[in-house]
Amino acid sequence: MHFKWNYEPPTPERQKAAMELAEKINMSPILADLLIRRGIKTESAAKRFFRPMLNELIDPFLMNDMDMAVDRLNDAMGRKERIMVYGDYDVDGCTAVALVYKFLLQFYSNIEYYIPDRYEEGYGVSYKGIDHARENGVKLVIVLDCGIKAVEEIAYAKEHGIDFIICDHHVPDEVMPPAVAILNPKRHDSTYPFLHLSGCGVGFKFMQAFAKNNGIPFMRLIPLLDFCAVSIASDIVPVMGENRILAFHGLKQLNSNPSVGLKAIIEICSLTGRELTMSDIVFKIGPRINASGRMQSGKEAVELLVEKDLKRALEEASRIDRYNDQRKDVDKQMTEEANKIVSKLEEQKHLQSIILYDENWKKGVIGIVASRLTELYFRPTVVMTVSGGMATGSARSVSGFDIYEAIKSCSDLLENFGGHTYAAGLSMKKENIPAFRARFQQYVEEHIRPEQTQAIIDIEEEIDFKDITKKQHADLKKFAPHGPGNPKPFFCTKRVYDYGTSKVVGRSQEHIKLELVDCKSSNVMNGIAFGQSASARYIKSKRSFDIVYTIEENIYKRGDVQLQIEDIKPSEEEQTQE
Template sequence: MISKWNYLPLTTEEQKLETELASKYANCPPVSELLVQRGISSVDEAERFFHPSLKDMHDPFLMPDMDKAVNRLNKALGSKEKILVFGDYDVDGTTSVALVYKYLQNFYSNIEYYIPTRYDEGYGISLRAIDEAHASGVKLIIILDCGIKAIEEIKYAATLGIDFIICDHHVPDDELPPAAAILNPKLEGSTYPCPHLSGCGVGFKFMQAFAKSNGITGNELDNMLDLVAVSIAADIVPMVGENRIMAFWGLKRLNTNPNVGLRAIIKICQLGNREITISDVIFKIGPRINASGRMQSGREAVELLVSRDFSDAYQRAKNIDQYNKDRKELDKRITEEANAILERHNERLNDKKSIVIYNKDWHKGIIGIVASRLTELYYKPAVVLTLSNGLATGSSRSVQGFDVYSAIDASRDLLENFGGHTYAVGLSLKEENIPEFTRRFEEYVAENILPSQLTPQLDIDAFLTFSEITPEFLSLLRRFNPFGPGNQKPVFCSRGVMDFGTSKLVGKHLEHIKLELVDNTSGKVFNGIAFNMGEFFEHIHARKPFDICYTIEENKHQSSAGHIQLQVKEIRVSS
């Protein structure tokens, strides 16, 4: 699918800021433009951006209810109450539980953790889990990455003498659960400076406040930032402000002395001999942790992440790696089945702005991935449903700029439960409500989505000539890491480039192009790869000019311009 190429020139005011920044980065004009696009307005801010510091993290007590949460936790420790750390079965939930459980274990032993099973219990806290906690003598449950809508469950727990501290980051309803404390930077009226923390990030801030209130010093908590970095990457929260600081230092930890469980996964992924990036977490580390909850039990992921013995952790990592292989096979099969259904109804689909698809036999742990695949393929908001415990249960994903949470919220009277973010929502409803939900969801999307949101967009950060890709430029570009929403890897455009004469088709079906390119500003030859763009080879091989949009990928063992690769996102014949 060919994207619309967008480039938004700097405003007059932004050009003034760029001029100020150019005084510091005079030899690399594109760097100044990239900084202004990220909201940097001074040289001091640029230096803080290039050198993230833990000292710039926010006071955790700025978060509403933090004092209540810390006081309730301190009371539990002082009274020797039994504490249960409870979390969701995905990456964010399991890293949250691992972090809070491991940190509190340094000071307190009467503590356990619990991860619900996706298939028997479903998302969030259940009456069954509360009954089990009560039977084992639990008096305080710290619930992470879920709980913000568990009103009836937490009311029930109160009748049994169990308090809750909620650490969540999902969108809350108007009515909140009657918990001892609710830590959620998205609460109405919250002025916490970083509103888009991951669930693990909220747990980290809670532990930070606990340490501060008790005068605990040392690096024990900061050493757990590798878990937070994994949650930030996997949950795709904005890579700005405090999130970026935690991800930066968490990646440093991943690359130097990671958590024993993460070290085992790194070995399984064969990432040990090179620098680990956010992309590695998203595509290699995160999916393996997630596969545990998708295919078996998220508890296995926590057991891995809290392990203190490498041989034990490595065996657990091998098991989880097998779950991931099984997940990939299921993902491929179900996606193919979903595509076949949609292709059979292609004419009807073309008239619609959304996709809702249901198959009672699909694997519940895979449907979120399938929803993502369909959204990428058809570029429409998608809901994928299957049958689980008598309810149609599903996941939705959205296209850039469209709030799918609001679209699903508009049909809340048809739903048994739902929750999530702007771009990803989980939901459940009675099977008989699927037709009406499908109709209403399409109606809402059709009325509210913009035509531009139904077309893939490729946003260009800057135009580059090859002469501007210097070692100094590459050195500064490295400092824009870590990348993510709000600080995406820069996409560059170079116009009128040509084949050096040595580009060639590669791949099993000769569907990719290995490029060797030049332009008229430099004598340098740049290597590139264009996946699934073999259709352009005849034009390229004829030494005709063309335009490319690309990201710059570096060989980790070299730093010169001769050892980079242009990851080509799209090609256009030059006009």
């Protein structure tokens, strides 16, 4: 794939600011400019960025209703009421349930957890779940990563003497459920200074407040931070502000002393002994937790996450790993079918969005297929199937386009919907699909910008190979953890040449292993270009080319730097000559 390269050179003013900041923090001006791009312009802000401190976490009682939530939980414990911890079946929901359940279980035993069945109950608070609570004498439900739209369901629970505390981070409607407390930084009347917590993050803040109110040392919460890191990476929330603190210390916990369940997943993924990153969570750990809810039951994922015995955890992790293999097979088949449909629909080519419906597709995998199509065609995508007689869909978006608002514009055609800027879920009567398709596509065409439907790569700095030193790489590692709001930086180097030893590698000869030099130094840089073997002939022609890449550590040779090359283009002078 060839990207459109987007690069804005620093202004003279920013160059001067970068030089001044670089001197204060003992870093290269290149990296100081990366900080300035992230809104970090002072020495003290840089120190806070590189060394996020747990004592800088926001006071949880600044969140609306937090005092009421803590009071109701204290009352339930004091009266020995049965408590249910209820959560969504995805990674964020499962980690949130595991975190709250594990923490409270240290102080209170009359507690259980519940994850709804994706296929029988669907997303969010279900009547079946409430009836289960009634039958088991539950008086308080703590619902995590969902619930903000469950107005009727929570009213039904209230009629039967069951109170709800909602811990959610999805965008609420004007009318909110009749819960005892609603903890959600995205409330329209929110007073909380950070909007972008994950569902697990909201659960953590609730437990932080509960601990503070009851004189429980904060140290008791630290072992649960690995769940926060897994949720932040998997739910793709911004890794900035309070999330950066939680992710930074959560990764430390994951690397030094993970919970037994996560340790088992790490072993099953063959990640033991490696320094785990947010990418390892996104591509290895998260999908296995998700696979349980997609293919079977999310409750199995929570059972694993709260397990105390490593032997049993490894058995449970192996089962979940098999679910992940099954998920991959279904995902591959559905994506191929969806691609065939899109490629056949000539009329789709002029449209700015993709909407597909197939009654035979598996509900648990449509979100992944929507993501794949979005990545392939660079258009907001909705993939739907049938569940319980209704059309149920998952939507995914492209950079900068708010798909939640697009779906909200069609709310009169929907039975239910919810989500974020980049991912949402929805359900409707099957007969409403044609009207939804027309309305959604019209909204997208009126609101999407042309550049949002292109493959664009944002280059942060243009550098030469001489700039890539061991110190620079060590300093660059301090920018982690990465994610939205703090992406792994892309660098560009122009007029590089094959050193003479680059070669095509991989089972299908689809990758290129490179050894490169540029025209500014004699440094030979190693690189890998995945899936770009089409450029191999040009590279071996001894002509110059430009590259965009991230700077990585070679996992096989610790301490060695390797360029992970994202895109390759002939240099401008070579293009002119052609």
